Amino acid sequence: MKQAIVELVEGRRDELAGIAEQLFRFPETGLQEHRSAALLADALEREGFRLERGLAGMDTAFRAEYGSGGPAIAILAEMDALPGLGHACGHNIIAAAAVGAAIALRQAVPAGEARIIVLGTPAEELGIGKVELVKAGVFQGVDAAMMVHPSSRRVVIKHYLGLARIRFTFAGRPSHAAAYPEEGINALDGVIQTFNGINALRQQLRQDVRVHGIITDGGVAPNIIPATAGCYFYVRASDLDEVGRVRDRVVACAEGAALATGCRLEVAADERVLAPLKINHTLSALYSEQLAWLGLAEANAPADKNLGSSDIGNVSQVVPTIHPHVPIGAGVHIHTDAFARATVSDQGKQAVVEGATVMALTAAEFFARSDLRKKIRDEFTNS
Ligand SMILES: [Zn+2]
Ligand SMILES: [Zn+2]
Incomplete structure (x- = not known):
C-alpha cells in the first residue's frame, strides 16, 4: 500500500501544485478566505468527500469527510495569508498537501476501515481558527490530527509557545x-x-x-x-x-x-489563549519512520529554538497531534517575500508532494496498527 500512496500523490503532482499556486495568486487574510475555502472544499467534494461548509461560526471553516467507521484522522488545511505579504507563511502549501494526503488515502485505504477528515482551519495568523474549532467540539471522535507547515528545514518535532x-x-x-x-x-x-x-x-x-x-x-x-x-x-x-x-x-x-x-x-x-504544542513522540516517530522509508533526512535543528506560537497548540491539547515542517528552501524564513515566492518554486511544489505523501503514509500506518494507536493514545493521556 505504501508504494501505491507514493504513486497516487505523484500522479497528482501538477494538480496539487496548482492548488498551492491558485491560493498564492489570490491570497486572503484571516476569516476572509472565501475563495480559498471554496477551492479546497470543491476539490474534496469532487473526490467524493462529504462537505460541511461553515463551522464554529466561521464561514470559511469546513469539514470534508470520507468513510463511515474505524479510526479517524483529521488532516488540517490552513489557508489564510498575511496582510500585504500574501502567502509568506506558506499556508497555500499546507492546504494543498492536506488535500493531496486525503485524496491519496481515500483511494488507498479500503472504505469502511477508516475515517479521513480534512478540516479547513481559517485565521491561523489571527490565532483564532483552531481555537474556535476546538471550543466547538469539532475534534470530538478524532483519534489523531496532523498537518505540515513549510519551513527552511525538514523538522518533525518543534515546540510552540x-x-x-x-x-x-x-x-x-x-x-x-x-x-x-x-x-x-x-x-x-x-x-x-x-x-x-x-x-x-x-x-x-x-x-x-x-x-x-x-x-x-x-x-x-x-x-x-x-x-x-x-x-x-x-x-x-x-x-x-x-x-x-x-x-x-x-x-x-x-x-x-x-x-x-x-x-x-x-x-x-483576549480570552482566546493559544496553548503550547503538546508533543506526541510516538506519533512523531511514526512520521519520522515514513521519512526514513522515503530516504528523506531530517535536519539537525534544535526543537526548542526560534519558537513562535500557533493555534495548532490548542488542537494538540485535545487530540494527539503532529505539526512537522516540510522544506522549501535553506535560509528562507517565514513572513518574508522570499518565502512567499518559494511556495510556488520547484522546491515549493516538492514540499506539497512531500507533505501529502508523508502524511498519507503516516495515516495509513496509523489506521493499520491498533497497537500503535493505543501507544499514541496512552502517551497523550499520561503526558
Ligand atoms: Zn505565520
Ligand atoms: Zn504559518
Whole structure:
C-alpha cells in the first residue's frame, strides 16, 4: 500500500501544485478566505468527500469527510495569508498537501476501515481558527490530527509557545502642552511607563518567556497632551501557568503606570489563549519512520529554538497531534517575500508532494496498527 500512496500523490503532482499556486495568486487574510475555502472544499467534494461548509461560526471553516467507521484522522488545511505579504507563511502549501494526503488515502485505504477528515482551519495568523474549532467540539471522535507547515528545514518535532494577548487603553485629560501643561493628564505617559515597567520586569523572567508589544495610539500632535493612548502586548511561555503568571505581572505594570500618571486604565485580555504544542513522540516517530522509508533526512535543528506560537497548540491539547515542517528552501524564513515566492518554486511544489505523501503514509500506518494507536493514545493521556 505504501508504494501505491507514493504513486497516487505523484500522479497528482501538477494538480496539487496548482492548488498551492491558485491560493498564492489570490491570497486572503484571516476569516476572509472565501475563495480559498471554496477551492479546497470543491476539490474534496469532487473526490467524493462529504462537505460541511461553515463551522464554529466561521464561514470559511469546513469539514470534508470520507468513510463511515474505524479510526479517524483529521488532516488540517490552513489557508489564510498575511496582510500585504500574501502567502509568506506558506499556508497555500499546507492546504494543498492536506488535500493531496486525503485524496491519496481515500483511494488507498479500503472504505469502511477508516475515517479521513480534512478540516479547513481559517485565521491561523489571527490565532483564532483552531481555537474556535476546538471550543466547538469539532475534534470530538478524532483519534489523531496532523498537518505540515513549510519551513527552511525538514523538522518533525518543534515546540510552540503558549500565548496570551492584552490591550491597554489609557485615558487622561487633553491640554495645551506648553500653555496649560498643569491642566493635562498625559495618557501617553501611561503607555510609556507600562513599557518601562515591563522592561524592568524582564530581568526576573524565565528564559522561555517572551513579552513584546507595540504602541497602538500615541496621541495626535506634540502640542496636545494626549487624552488617550494605547498599547498591545503578547505574552508567551512554554506552559500556560507561566503565561498566566506573566500576564498578571504585565497587567500590574499597566496598573502601576495608571496610578503613577493619574490615568484611567482599561484592560482587554483576549480570552482566546493559544496553548503550547503538546508533543506526541510516538506519533512523531511514526512520521519520522515514513521519512526514513522515503530516504528523506531530517535536519539537525534544535526543537526548542526560534519558537513562535500557533493555534495548532490548542488542537494538540485535545487530540494527539503532529505539526512537522516540510522544506522549501535553506535560509528562507517565514513572513518574508522570499518565502512567499518559494511556495510556488520547484522546491515549493516538492514540499506539497512531500507533505501529502508523508502524511498519507503516516495515516495509513496509523489506521493499520491498533497497537500503535493505543501507544499514541496512552502517551497523550499520561503526558
Ligand atoms: Zn505565520
Ligand atoms: Zn504559518
